[in-house]
Amino acid sequence: MPTPSRYWREIPQRYRLEAGKCRNCGFVAFPPRAICPACKAREFETITLADAGKILTYTIIRVPPQPFVDQAPYAMGIVELDDGVRLTGQIVDCDFEELKIGRRVKIEFRKIFQEGESGVIYYGYKFVPE
Amino acid sequence: MREVAVIGVGMTKWGELWEKSLRQIFVETALLALDDAGVDRIDSLIVGSMSSGLFVGQEHVASLLADYLGQTPVPAARVESACASGGLALRMGFIEVASGMADIVLAGGVEKMTDVNGHEATYALGTAADQEYECFHGITFPGLYALIALAHMEKYGTTREQLAMVAVKNHDNGSLNPLAQFPFKITVDSVLSSVLVADPLRVLDCSPITDGAAAVVLCSVEMAKKLKKPIVKITGSGQATDTIALSSRKDITWLESTFQAAKKAYAMAGKKPEDIDIVEVHDCFTIAEICVTEALGLVEKGKGGKAVEEGLTALQGKIPVNASGGLKAKGHPVGATGVAQAVEIVKQLRGEAGPRQVKEAKVGLTQNMGGSGGSTVVHIFERA
Ligand SMILES: [Zn+2]
Numbered sequence: 001m002p003t004p005s006r007y008w009r010e011i012p013q014r015y016r017l018e019a020g021k022c023r024n025c026g027f028v029a030f031p032p033r034a035i036c037p038a039c040k041a042r043e044f045e046t047i048t049l050a051d052a053g054k055i056l057t058y059t060i061i062r063v064p065p066q067p068f069v070d071q072a073p074y075a076m077g078i079v080e081l082d083d084g085v086r087l088t089g090q091i092v093d094c095d096f097e098e099l100k101i102g103r104r105v106k107i108e109f110r111k112i113f114q115e116g117e118s119g120v121i122y123y124g125y126k127f128v129p130e
Numbered sequence: 131m132r133e134v135a136v137i138g139v140g141m142t143k144w145g146e147l148w149e150k151s152l153r154q155i156f157v158e159t160a161l162l163a164l165d166d167a168g169v170d171r172i173d174s175l176i177v178g179s180m181s182s183g184l185f186v187g188q189e190h191v192a193s194l195l196a197d198y199l200g201q202t203p204v205p206a207a208r209v210e211s212a213c214a215s216g217g218l219a220l221r222m223g224f225i226e227v228a229s230g231m232a233d234i235v236l237a238g239g240v241e242k243m244t245d246v247n248g249h250e251a252t253y254a255l256g257t258a259a260d261q262e263y264e265c266f267h268g269i270t271f272p273g274l275y276a277l278i279a280l281a282h283m284e285k286y287g288t289t290r291e292q293l294a295m296v297a298v299k300n301h302d303n304g305s306l307n308p309l310a311q312f313p314f315k316i317t318v319d320s321v322l323s324s325v326l327v328a329d330p331l332r333v334l335d336c337s338p339i340t341d342g343a344a345a346v347v348l349c350s351v352e353m354a355k356k357l358k359k360p361i362v363k364i365t366g367s368g369q370a371t372d373t374i375a376l377s378s379r380k381d382i383t384w385l386e387s388t389f390q391a392a393k394k395a396y397a398m399a400g401k402k403p404e405d406i407d408i409v410e411v412h413d414c415f416t417i418a419e420i421c422v423t424e425a426l427g428l429v430e431k432g433k434g435g436k437a438v439e440e441g442l443t444a445l446q447g448k449i450p451v452n453a454s455g456g457l458k459a460k461g462h463p464v465g466a467t468g469v470a471q472a473v474e475i476v477k478q479l480r481g482e483a484g485p486r487q488v489k490e491a492k493v494g495l496t497q498n499m500g501g502s503g504g505s506t507v508v509h510i511f512e513r514a
Contacts, residue, residue, distance in 0.1 A: 013263075056281065056382065057280045057284070058277070058280065059273050059276035059277050059280065059330075060328065061268060061269070061273050061328050062326050062327055062328060063252075063272065064268060064270065065249070065252055065265065065270055066253065067268075068268040071268070074268065076267065076268060076277075078277055078376065078377045086378065087263075087377055088264050088267055088269060088375065088376065089267045090267055090268060101280070112266065113268070122266070124266065124267065
């Protein structure tokens with residue numbers, strides 16, 4: 001089992017959607033990077049990602065990894081946020097029949113999974129219909 | 131740079147090999163390659179293994195395998211690039227021989243995947259994706275390729291049936307390969323009625339969990355001529371990377387690492403896609419084969435599904451793809467896969483592929499891919 005530090009060091013991204021915007025070319029890196037893949041500049045400003053976007057593609061996970069067994073089947077997708085950044089995450093509060101490429105969704109802060117009965121509870125972003 | 135030849139190949143029966151350990155599987159296979167080459171000593175050993183640590187709790191396998199192959203004190207290295215570890219082992223062996231750093235190199239790959247249960251295997255394979263930003267949210271490898279599949283269907287009109295036809299074709303070919311894990315035919319109906327894993331992908335769209343190894347012996351062409359062995363040259367080697375997370379790609383349906391690796395390999399070999407007679411590609415999922423044939427330039431962008439439907443990539447087609455049965459039917463012991471692709475191409479170019487022999491095969495290509503396309507290794511082979 002990972003130590004809590006592995007979890008809390010990702011909090012700025014998982015809780016607050018903090019990304020790095022290249023001061024030279026405007027490329028937005030999420031999670032933040034030390035060097036811009038587009039122009040190789042190293043100066044970034046911290047920005048917050050848009051909180052809504054549209055579904056680019058999706059699937060329904062029917063054979064889940066161990067920590068997600070009690071959630072399956074569940075929908076996952078890649079969502080393009082309104083600022084152009086793309087994230088992978090679960091799409092919840094949405095019937096599978098309602099899933100559609102192009103559908104608008106917004107980001108909500110939710111429980112992702114927990115380590116057994118008394119283990120750490122992990123939180124992060126999920127997508128819900130707008 | 132010296133010209134490099136493959137002078138020996140080895141592969142043993144793949145499957146759920148409960149009675150055999152990682153070291154046994156590797157050594158048996160490596161000895162076949164050494165015997166085929168007619169040599170009993172090597173200058174260097176390169177082993178591709180994706181995750182011996184998670185699958186059997188053993189790291190430091192390069193030393194272990196040099197030891198059990200009776201080759202200490204030769205230098206030995208394990209290389210890892212997820213499911214492209216085998217292709218990378220071949221490339222590292224190629225580089226050692228081409229550069230003159232070693233004369234005879236054994237490049238092999240191995241994975242022993244059935245010592246752990248299904249959840250542990252899923253976890254180990256998942257480590258090829260971004261742990262913190264993909265796996266953390268509950269994605270799986272079938273899930274990532276399902277995301278690619280749906281996007282491809284939406285963008286290009288690729289059909290569910292065309293995906294199934296990839297699996298059917300590869301099982302047709304695999305039924306002619308006695309070393310395959312699943313050497314039997316399946317039908318489009320059986321694929322479409324198999325259990326859903328990650329919509330739209332079903333279990334018969336997925337390559338299996340496999341124990342297995344593959345090995346090749348490489349030396350300079352000059353030395354191969356002295357040994358009087360049938361010579362297959364490696365004339366092109368290319369490797370490239372892409373973002374580890376699928377979501378970071380500009381086009382989710384396009385495998386840029388495969389395109390870039392192939393571009394380098396084609397340039398080195400002085401070949402174009404239309405010069406290639408036979409291809410082994412990384413069909414970890416049916417959609418992967420479709421995207422790979424596009425990225426290799428064998429078919430137009432978006433036409434990969436149509437190509438399968440029209441029989442272009444069948445054994446008797448214009449560009450036979452995965453004559454061996456591919457990962458789908460032959461099996462996918464991740465670290466071994468890239469080397470096994472080379473074994474198949476060498477057998478085909480030597481005319482030793484038996485009932486699945488592709489006539490007049492002179493130029494072959496292998497494409498081995500890691501993760502959801504975060505890395506690719508491509509090689510081009512020619513009969514001397
Ligand atoms: Zn920049």
